[in-house]
Amino acid sequence: MKDKCGIVGIHSKDSSKDVSSYIYYGLHALQHRGQESAGIATYSDNGNGLKHYCGMGLVADVFKDNQIDELNGEVGIGHVRYSTTGQSKLESSQPFITTFDDFVIAIAHNGDIINSKHLRKELIDEGYEFISDTDSEVLCYLIKREYENSKTNDMVEILENISEILLGSYSLVILVNEDIYAMRDPAGMKPLVIAEKDDFYIVASETVAFDVMGANFIRDFEPGEIVYFKDNKINSHIVKKAKTCQKAHCMFEYVYFARPDSVIDGKTVYQVRLNIGKELYKEFPIDADVVMPVPDSSIPAAIGYSRASGIPYGEGLIKNRYVGRTFIMPTQEERELAVKLKMNPLVSELKDKKIVLIDDSIVRGTTSESLIEILKEAGAKEIHLMIGCPPVIAPCYYGVAMASKDELVAANNTVDEIKEKLGVDSLGYISLDALIDSIGISSEDLCLGCVNEDYPTEIPKDLEVETYYKF
Numbered sequence: 380m381k382d383k384c385g386i387v388g389i390h391s392k393d394s395s396k397d398v399s400s401y402i403y404y405g406l407h408a409l410q411h412r413g414q415e416s417a418g419i420a421t422y423s424d425n426g427n428g429l430k431h432y433c434g435m436g437l438v439a440d441v442f443k444d445n446q447i448d449e450l451n452g453e454v455g456i457g458h459v460r461y462s463t464t465g466q467s468k469l470e471s472s473q474p475f476i477t478t479f480d481d482f483v484i485a486i487a488h489n490g491d492i493i494n495s496k497h498l499r500k501e502l503i504d505e506g507y508e509f510i511s512d513t514d515s516e517v518l519c520y521l522i523k524r525e526y527e528n529s530k531t532n533d534m535v536e537i538l539e540n541i542s543e544i545l546l547g548s549y550s551l552v553i554l555v556n557e558d559i560y561a562m563r564d565p566a567g568m569k570p571l572v573i574a575e576k577d578d579f580y581i582v583a584s585e586t587v588a589f590d591v592m593g594a595n596f597i598r599d600f601e602p603g604e605i606v607y608f609k610d611n612k613i614n615s616h617i618v619k620k621a622k623t624c625q626k627a628h629c630m631f632e633y634v635y636f637a638r639p640d641s642v643i644d645g646k647t648v649y650q651v652r653l654n655i656g657k658e659l660y661k662e663f664p665i666d667a668d669v670v671m672p673v674p675d676s677s678i679p680a681a682i683g684y685s686r687a688s689g690i691p692y693g694e695g696l697i698k699n700r701y702v703g704r705t706f707i708m709p710t711q712e713e714r715e716l717a718v719k720l721k722m723n724p725l726v727s728e729l730k731d732k733k734i735v736l737i738d739d740s741i742v743r744g745t746t747s748e749s750l751i752e753i754l755k756e757a758g759a760k761e762i763h764l765m766i767g768c769p770p771v772i773a774p775c776y777y778g779v780a781m782a783s784k785d786e787l788v789a790a791n792n793t794v795d796e797i798k799e800k801l802g803v804d805s806l807g808y809i810s811l812d813a814l815i816d817s818i819g820i821s822s823e824d825l826c827l828g829c830v831n832e833d834y835p836t837e838i839p840k841d842l843e844v845e846t847y848y849k850f
């Protein structure tokens with residue numbers, strides 16, 4: 380099981396200031412990055428040491444009533460975990476904790492260490508006993524091993540050395556007693572940002588976590604940057620590997636994963652999605668009555684298409700936002716029921732209308748298939764499906780659990796075949812060039828592996844991929 384997710388870390392400059400409630404609110408803002416479990420670890424110098432609590436489910440369900448007050452501390456980290464078809468269990472929730480000598484260590488991780496299977500085996504052979512199947516536990520023991528081998532307790536040196544052997548994507552926040560270290564992988568695949576508020580330094584996966592706290596954004600982490608807050612200031616170190624490593628920011632953060640109101644590597648996600656809609660209109664100018672999104676992730680792109688075309692924006696599918704995770708349904712009938720539970724058609728807006736339907740991406744194609752069926756039943760006259768991501772033809776190995784190649788509809792069918800399968804009047808995927816223009820970052824600095832199979836790292840042969848959990 381891998382670790383996708385959202386992370387937060389807070390350092391208080393004043394030892395009387397508690398960070399736990401800010402971490403809690405930060406995790407709420409990052410809930411879209413993971414709904415399976417949530418956890419917080421804090422440390423207090425006043426004799427209480429480490430406090431830690433994790434639970435399954437949404438942030439609001441995990442931390443009840445006094446739970447947050449009980450987690451008070453001057454430094455702390457938090458984590459929300461993404462759900463995949465992998466086994467879901469409490470032992471895999473984060474932050475992961477370990478202790479050795481005088482150290483108490485807690486780690487929260489977003490990304491996939493793609494050589495973790497190999498590293499885990501190496502550590503097991505050396506006598507380390509694992510209690511979870513997370514990359515975070517591997518990282519904890521790598522730190523311990525490095526501390527023992529290199530006879531240093533300089534955490535920057537330890538992380539620098541570990542970065543030499545890690546392969547894959549990782550944004551990390553690490554609590555080491557009363558200090559916080561945060562690190563972004565040398566290709567900068569996953570986002571990581573830093574802010575300041577009064578007596579606090581804050582790091583988080585996305586800037587939306589700062590907005591809720593009223594913190595002032597300072598900057599993105601550089602690829603390969605380690606930041607720590609000794610002497611109440613921002614200290615920075617760039618690992619050697621970053622100098623020889625090409626940047627590879629995840630394209631899919633802009634297309635789907637991040638919140639639209641976040642700013643990642645200088646680009647506002649909402650603006651990128653508006654651009655995607657405009658570019659889709661340039662490439663596929665359809666004459667229609669209405670432009671509709673598949674809510675929520677496709678709303679900005681649909682607005683972009685509507686603005687560029689002058690075709691009115693409308694809603695045809697109403698999302699029930701309170702339906703959480705549903706079980707994988709064994710029969711087609713039950714699967715359709717699950718989709719209908721989440722999306723209800725607005726017949727008055729759909730009947731006899733020519734519709735441009737915008738979706739952010741097609742992965743396996745099952746969602747679009749059910750939605751098109753629903754729209755047709757509601758009486759839509761024509762459906763033109765426009766997709767804000769080029770055909771997903773290859774798995775993601777770096778933390779966006781997509782699907783294996785044989786499950787990816789575009790890996791096994793032409794666009795025309797997919798159009799037939801879905802039964803739409805036309806199907807348009809944004810071109811790769813137009814997507815890159817929409818993001819506004821050079822293609823050389825993006826990871827586009829899922830759409831062009833050009834991965835920024837080597838891929839271990841025995842690596843397994845996961846499918847995300849939906850409906």
Ligand code: AMP
Pocket residue numbers: 635673676738739740741742743744745746747779780781847848849
């Ligand atoms: P499907 O084609 O049925 O696999 O579903 C594609 C839809 O799921 C897209 O419209 C996205 O909104 C959403 N989606 C795409 N990738 C992911 C992912 N890794 N995790 C969760 N949802 C996703």
